[in-house]
Amino acid sequence: MKIAIIDYGAGNVKSVQNALNRLGVESFLTDNPEEIKTAEKVVFPGVGHAKAAMEILEQKQLVEVIQNLTQPVLGICLGMQLLFDKSEEGNTKCIGVINGEVKPFTSKELKTTQIGWNKLFTNENELLAGVSDDYVYYVNSYYVPYNKAYTIGWTNYGIKFSGSVKKDNYYGCQFHPEKSGSIGERILKNFVEL
Amino acid sequence: MLAKRIIPCLDIKNGRTVKGVNFESLRDAGDPVELAARYVEEGADELVFLDISATEERRETLVHLVEKIAAEINIPFTVGGGVNSVEGARAILRAGADKIAVNSAAVKRPELINELSEAFGNQCVVLAVDAKRVDETWKIHLVGGKVPTEVDLFEWCKEGEARGAGEILFTSMEKDGTKYGFEIEALKSVNESSSIPVIASGGAGKMDDFIEVFKEAGVAAALAASVFHYKEIPIPVLKQELSNNNIVVR
Numbered sequence: 001m002k003i004a005i006i007d008y009g010a011g012n013v014k015s016v017q018n019a020l021n022r023l024g025v026e027s028f029l030t031d032n033p034e035e036i037k038t039a040e041k042v043v044f045p046g047v048g049h050a051k052a053a054m055e056i057l058e059q060k061q062l063v064e065v066i067q068n069l070t071q072p073v074l075g076i077c078l079g080m081q082l083l084f085d086k087s088e089e090g091n092t093k094c095i096g097v098i099n100g101e102v103k104p105f106t107s108k109e110l111k112t113t114q115i116g117w118n119k120l121f122t123n124e125n126e127l128l129a130g131v132s133d134d135y136v137y138y139v140n141s142y143y144v145p146y147n148k149a150y151t152i153g154w155t156n157y158g159i160k161f162s163g164s165v166k167k168d169n170y171y172g173c174q175f176h177p178e179k180s181g182s183i184g185e186r187i188l189k190n191f192v193e194l
Numbered sequence: 195m196l197a198k199r200i201i202p203c204l205d206i207k208n209g210r211t212v213k214g215v216n217f218e219s220l221r222d223a224g225d226p227v228e229l230a231a232r233y234v235e236e237g238a239d240e241l242v243f244l245d246i247s248a249t250e251e252r253r254e255t256l257v258h259l260v261e262k263i264a265a266e267i268n269i270p271f272t273v274g275g276g277v278n279s280v281e282g283a284r285a286i287l288r289a290g291a292d293k294i295a296v297n298s299a300a301v302k303r304p305e306l307i308n309e310l311s312e313a314f315g316n317q318c319v320v321l322a323v324d325a326k327r328v329d330e331t332w333k334i335h336l337v338g339g340k341v342p343t344e345v346d347l348f349e350w351c352k353e354g355e356a357r358g359a360g361e362i363l364f365t366s367m368e369k370d371g372t373k374y375g376f377e378i379e380a381l382k383s384v385n386e387s388s389s390i391p392v393i394a395s396g397g398a399g400k401m402d403d404f405i406e407v408f409k410e411a412g413v414a415a416a417l418a419a420s421v422f423h424y425k426e427i428p429i430p431v432l433k434q435e436l437s438n439n440n441i442v443v444r
Contacts (some may be wrong), residue, residue, distance in 0.1 A: 015264065047317065066308075113391075118197065
């Protein structure tokens with residue numbers, strides 16, 4: 001099993017690799033299109049600004065690579081958001097393998113960035129098998145709305161939003177499985193075993 | 195709904211965990227990696243490591259320690275102590291830390307907050323403030339609380355947020371290590387005037403102190419050291435007690 005972790009300078013790739021190491025799974029960091037295309041599975045992490053991240057992906061000619069992947073892909077945090085058509089963060093056109101838009105939290109009663117542990121509710125599915133009503137670790141000020149077409153796990157933060165998504169071979173977690181304790185490890189293990 | 199976070203804090207000196215009272219009289223509290231693993235096991239929501247021996251030659255030791263911690267634990271952790279540049283922060287983040295705490299260096303050169311948040315995002319920057327009441331006003335203190343400044347606590351927190359801090363870690367120096375309870379009034383003011391999460395620190399001695407700080411000050415998280423290090427308050431028992439008092443915990 002060889003898992004490629006896309007290392008494009010946006011996000012804590014080391015944490016993802018550490019988490020996979022703890023599961024005894026071999027992974028490698030890469031921004032090389034060929035290595036990504038031929039990997040058994042691909043993890044696409046991301047932290048930061050949508051526009052800045054898309055610019056780097058374009059420079060590295062990775063947008064089309066990600067669009068055409070057929071093996072299981074797991075987008076994490078910003079990585080998940082970038083799988084959608086568009087983000088209101090910087091009004092950015094994204095990779096577009098899932099139809100939908102990313103929006104900012106606007107509740108007046110809550111801090112605009114969600115930082116911390118929140119409950120993930122789930123539908124029955126292979127990525128989130130064995131997980132329900134469990135706490136996972138979030139850091140986000142933008143979110144993907146809940147939509148039956150792709151939402152497989154959801155959380156409430158002023159509004160019900162997508163904690164986890166799936167379309168074809170593309171999976172996403174808005175939370176950080178690599179930082180979500182034993183529950184996060186369970187989810188990564190599920191992904192590895194897909 | 196977000197759970198209230200319980201955060202054990204590990205003060206690190208020369209690679210060992212230490213704990214002082216009112217920022218002084220340090221005593222040894224064990225191996226940081228072992229202690230970190232124990233806290234994860236017990237259900238800590240996050241960890242903070244503050245290197246209080248932070249001098250230039252010890253920087254590499256800290257980065258090495260961060261690597262060991264990151265390999266071991268599966269929850270978020272923050273590292274602070276002497277970080278004064280984007281490069282210094284980058285080395286620690288690359289080693290696997292999730293957030294950087296900045297304190298004195300940011301007071302001396304506030305642009306540091308902007309630089310760090312632009313380089314790594316707001317979520318990576320924790321503004322740590324040590325403050326003490328001086329003639330009815332709260333003033334920021336530097337160098338582990340030893341050096342008073344004229345900087346007002348509330349103005350500094352506002353400025354820090356505007357410059358890109360993602361969280362505020364407020365330690366009341368009067369309370370730190372005393373176990374007399376958190377500084378509720380000032381924490382409440384900081385929390386209400388900030389649109390970023392506030393972490394309460396300094397003074398935790400008994401479980402009621404945690405209940406009080408969440409209920410009265412409304413903070414997002416509470417940090418403590420000695421009550422956890424010396425097993426005076428086991429984290430699972432604390433969380434059960436918080437839950438019994440209708441405070442949402444993981």
